[in-house]
Amino acid sequence: MKKQFTDADKMIKALKDDPSFPYIYKGNKEAIVTGKINGIQWMGKIDCLNLDAKNSYFVDLKTVDDFHKKHWDDGQHKFVNFAQQRGYILQMAIYKELIKQTFGINARPFIIAVSKQSTPDKAIYSIPDEDMQEQLNELQECQEHIRDVIKGTVKPIPCGHCDYCRMHKTLGSIQSIDDIEIF
Numbered sequence: 119m120k121k122q123f124t125d126a127d128k129m130i131k132a133l134k135d136d137p138s139f140p141y142i143y144k145g146n147k148e149a150i151v152t153g154k155i156n157g158i159q160w161m162g163k164i165d166c167l168n169l170d171a172k173n174s175y176f177v178d179l180k181t182v183d184d185f186h187k188k189h190w191d192d193g194q195h196k197f198v199n200f201a202q203q204r205g206y207i208l209q210m211a212i213y214k215e216l217i218k219q220t221f222g223i224n225a226r227p228f229i230i231a232v233s234k235q236s237t238p239d240k241a242i243y244s245i246p247d248e249d250m251q252e253q254l255n256e257l258q259e260c261q262e263h264i265r266d267v268i269k270g271t272v273k274p275i276p277c278g279h280c281d282y283c284r285m286h287k288t289l290g291s292i293q294s295i296d297d298i299e300i301f
């Protein structure tokens with residue numbers, strides 16, 4: 119929580135001289151929304167929710183190393199941008215759905231991102247509806263499994279590459295040197 123707060127503080131400092139920022143970043147701050155997606159309970163905390171505007175929208179603030187850095191995605195076996203890699207499109211899709219359930223309003227999502235470079239980069243992004251729908255479809259396929267893992271009734275499926283998986287890895291079975299995956 120503490121770190122998030124400092125990050126948000128730094129970002130607002132970086133954005134405070136931007137003429138558009140105060141105009142866009144107004145509304146209900148840290149708005150809590152709740153709801154159910156296919157029977158599973160979800161909660162979201164939205165940085166800024168503006169339901170007063172003629173066109174309702176919400177904004178989430180994100181810090182990024184560098185907007186243009188590429189990130190390897192294991193699932194898709196290709197490089198993706200920071201928003202795709204960190205699941206921000208899914209997050210915005212869930213928020214949009216929870217806002218609809220809580221207030222009966224279709225709000226438009228925006229991400230305002232600031233880079234951590236010594237001279238920070240700034241941008242505001244919209245998110246295509248079809249990308250959010252695709253993410254929600256994927257979520258509906260896997261959320262029951264995630265819920266069961268959280269409950270502890272089902273074991274997680276190891277990805278084999280992350281810190282956690284490496285920490286719990288043993289030599290176990292022998293694999294052919296031809297089968298080493300390269301990314």
Ligand SMILES: [Zn+2]
Pocket residue numbers: 276277278279280281282283284
């Ligand atoms: Zn892993």
